[in-house]
Amino acid sequence: MTTALIIGGGIAGAVTAIALHKAGIGATVYEAYATPADEIGAFLTVGTNGIDALQAVDLDRSVAAAGVPARWLQVFDAAGEQVGQAPITGSERPDLGPRTFKRAALYRVLQDELAARDLPVQRGKRLVDGTATTAGVTATFRRRQQCWGRRAHRRGRCAFGHPAAHRPGRARAALHRPTHCLWIHRQNTGRSAS
Template identity: 40%
Template sequence: MASVRSALIIGGGVAGPVAALALRKAGIEATVCEAYPNPADGIGGALAIAPNGLAALDVVGARDAATDTALPIPRSALSFGGRLVELPRLADLPPMQIVHRADLHRALHETAAGQGIEIQHNKRLVTAEEDATGVTARFTDGSTVTADVLIGADGIHSTVRTLVDPDAPGPGYTGMLGFESVIDRRVAGEPGTMFFTFGKRAYYLYWPLPDGRTHWGANLPQDKPMSLTEARAVPTEEWLRRLHDAYGEDDPGGSLVRHIDPERLHVTGSLHIMPSVPHWHRGRLVLVGDAVHAPSNSSGQGASLAIESAVEVARCLRDLPDPQSAFAAYEARRRPRVEGIAARAGKINQAKAPGRLAKALLPVMMRVLLKTAMKPEKTFGAEQRYRMDWNEPATLVSA
């Protein structure tokens, strides 16, 4: 029988509340500690939930709440060099869902709170101390919380990751800055279609909305990374000028950029990925979600993988006799999957932010990308069809 009866979760974004729901289902009491004052503070932009992420949300009973405000995307198309190619999809799976990050956070918090899970706000972790019976977390407000285990779901700039391993790598910069806006401009295309567009100078994507507006996002190449604070300190007019320089010659990119309401330009700052993290756990501490595996946004799987891992760590804690064996089993199950998806997405990033040599090879790269995209079963069938069996007991995985 498992020895873990309580868990402290650091981070209340996506993975944190899902882990708490899964732990509660496993019979383990969970408390979530979130640094921000409320679920939407400092959060913005849209994210995708893939079919496998929807399946994992089903396990904890959060799918309907998480997708209540989402937009299904049953179709997609790739545009480059004047060509527009509709991409096939795995027709027997539900469509990807696009949801505003703040809406998703709020829905997951409300679902967790509705099941009696305690969520504490304004709790920014400083350190954690272990002994033979548990782990005590200390916060900037001077308070402490003690539990049997501590789960780090505190994002790509994770504090828990440095406690697990002071020498752990930090997030890597993709060479791109992120921007989004909802634009009062109708474009050609049926609502529910996402267009992945490789423009003359930079990549962007957009999808028509049912109300006639367009949701637009850009991955603007830039050599130097910028923190969110730095990026938002730049005057909006300067960003609009740079976006016009990058996309002004594209169709419909140029028209969309010219019609951005400055008040609606959302700056997300540098886009990051997590390189391979050598140590996912130590003692009574373990990492989930972006804190340990954050593929680039090219994967379309960041949130879904975080949701899966949050459920898997709870299953392992439910079935294995001690934290060390549970965390080892969790890592063995998750690492090959998340690192394989990250590798696939990394190849796409080379086309989104090409260097000098890659620019010369871009036509070849695009043909390869298109060829793989036209074979969805081979390219991402295993990713999207993945389902974990909650009722199957977790066991140790041989090295």
């Protein structure tokens, strides 16, 4: 059986694990932080295409219930005055149209879905290195112990990673990005991952 290592246990990591599980691929999520990120983040909107993608992995109803319908995009200037607005495409679908979420609410729903599907999440696993060969990938994590030099290694056939693994000064997982690895990039941070 193919095993996937998912680096990062946020929204993208959780959805990736659930999608792989549905496809019959075993996955373990490795999250750097020791505790869940239940109250981190502000708001985000998932468009109709995002809700449709979640429907493909049976998450559309549970995720939609955690948000509120998003019907308009409003633009404000620095003084807080509204300078424009436009309807959001797909907002005519009140049941499964675009939704606005508190990031924490969306995160909680997805973490509950991981638990309901018995998908393992290993917390406190900060990625420090990664290598890829034709046989698979090896991710190296820093152990949270008094001895900083110790490392834990995990092997899998493919890896799914968070863009933080590619930022300057950070460990680069699977440095050469082999063809059997897929990298998930955060879409709405205002930064691009290299």
